[in-house]
Amino acid sequence: MKIDPVNILKDHSLKHTRQRVRVLEEIAMDAVAISQPELEKKLGKEIDRVTLYRILNTYEDKGILHRVMDLNGTANYAICSPACSEHHHHDEHVHFNCTNCQKIYCLDVLIPAIKMPKGFKASAINTMAYGICEKCSAGMKAD
Amino acid sequence: MKIDPVNILKDHSLKHTRQRVRVLEEIAMDAVAISQPELEKKLGKEIDRVTLYRILNTYEDKGILHRVMDLNGTANYAICSPACSEHHHHDEHVHFNCTNCQKIYCLDVLIPAIKMPKGFKASAINTMAYGICEKCSAGMKAD
């Protein structure tokens, strides 16, 4: 599914700026989630560090990106499914965090239903699997 | 299950220090995981900030504590099950992060098996449910 930064911005009534478009392009690039530090490394020359923080925050608020935390507490971002909207994210699939290349994948696997103990009311569930990804399984190269 | 800091330290050939004992006591106190900042607030007067970082790290390495990340990328710690050992944690239960009081519970609910796509080899799985905990459900008090 090809993403179109310009339309995404329009749909969420966000101003169309060079920086915002670049961030979406960069994130849509890969099928995997990308971490804030990686983004900063890739875009640091063209976008101010602070601006990047702000863009990522508004994208998350608007339901354009979803944020996944990895083991180190680092934020990773991926394009939301079209079902996501402001203040209501749908991200009910399993994530996979490669312990070799650190990448986070949005798997096409739904999170199984889990029955909560009495008194606990879950409104969202997040599942992260850790291990070796397909790319690293194959080549077992550094990155 | 009553935990005994002194024996835990012995079992892992760690020196018995006042600070290490206090950290274990504090964490064992509650059935819920406690965050690094909370620990720092509680122990800040008796234990140096840096020492706390170091103790938590060695405890995690040794398989004494397990670390659970919350939505904000904050580390939370809970006593490992006896099955945990150095470099091999067993933490295959569901965690629950209350969005009201922020506490993280280790639920007595196993993570359902999930079949990975071809090429992905998972060695650990983490499931976090977000919502309102039993305490907050009941009283709905601030904390």
Added chain:
DNA sequence: TAGTAAATGCAATTTTATGGCATCAAATTT
């Protein structure tokens, strides 16, 4: 009770994140 190895505390540094504000750019209106 030395002697040794390791943990602690403190200061300095680094890294990560946030806030304020002048400037700049996009959209809207005339």
Added chain:
DNA sequence: AAATTTGATGCCATAAAATTGCATTTACTA
């Protein structure tokens, strides 16, 4: 198309979080 309005950006300063180095203290061993 020019002017106006609205909001985004960049830069600087600040704050918060984490790490490092090292002198001192503490626990264990012989």
